[in-house]
Amino acid sequence: MLVSTLTFVAPTNAIRYVGAWPVFIDAERNYWQMDVQEVVDFLTQQCDWCNGELRNTSTKRRVRAILPVHILGHPVDIDPLLELAQRYDLVVIEDATEGLGAKYKGRMVGNFGDVSCLSFNGNKLITTGGGGMILTNNEAWARRAKYLTTQAKDDPVEFIHRGIGYITRSTL
Ligand SMILES: *Cc1c(COP(=O)(O)O)cnc(C)c1O
Numbered sequence: 001m002l003v004s005t006l007t008f009v010a011p012t013n014a015i016r017y018v019g020a021w022p023v024f025i026d027a028e029r030n031y032w033q034m035d036v037q038e039v040v041d042f043l044t045q046q047c048d049w050c051n052g053e054l055r056n057t058s059t060k061r062r063v064r065a066i067l068p069v070h071i072l073g074h075p076v077d078i079d080p081l082l083e084l085a086q087r088y089d090l091v092v093i094e095d096a097t098e099g100l101g102a103k104y105k106g107r108m109v110g111n112f113g114d115v116s117c118l119s120f121n122g123n124k125l126i127t128t129g130g131g132g133m134i135l136t137n138n139e140a141w142a143r144r145a146k147y148l149t150t151q152a153k154d155d156p157v158e159f160i161h162r163g164i165g166y167i168t169r170s171t172l
Contacts, residue, residue: 001022002090003068004071005026006071010095020065025038026038032074033068034068047088054088063088071099073102078104094112095117096116096135097119100124115138118132134149147163
């Protein structure tokens with residue numbers, strides 16, 4: 001999963017939580033966001049298509065997603081990343097945690113990824129003390145996120161858990 005070098009550790013932890021590995025993409029000089037040219041270089045020079053799957057040439061790992069992080073309140077140049085994601089069949093996971101209220105071409109950040117996240121931790125622009133929000137237009141993913149963030153409870157009465165959930169608050 002491609003992720004910004006210049007970020008808080010949380011998105012990189014999230015990559016490891018799901019068993020994936022980060023590929024760090026450096027920041028551009030002007031706004032310190034994920035450098036689109038670095039992404040292009042990685043995808044074109046360090047990856048190969050193999051049986052319809054994009055693979056990192058040196059690690060042989062599958063390349064599945066781009067995780068741009070809008071840091072310090074400034075948006076990532078996301079349009080070219082969305083185009084690349086479409087061309088290379090990658091999911092875009094947008095970390096809009098530090099970009100709440102920032103706009104890219106007139107639209108609030110958090111609107112661009114297949115899934116995006118916000119944080120309401122104590123040190124963020126808007127806080128509820130802790131917690132955050134997952135944004136997606138994908139109904140199945142929304143249901144899955146709700147399930148995992150409410151202790152993966154399969155049965156409201158008998159406390160049956162078939163998955164490993166998390167302790168967070170969730171409203172859908
Ligand atoms: C704070 C932050 C997070 C994590 O938010 P928590 O709600 O504290 O887990 C993720 N990404 C970035 C860029 C952050 O600054």
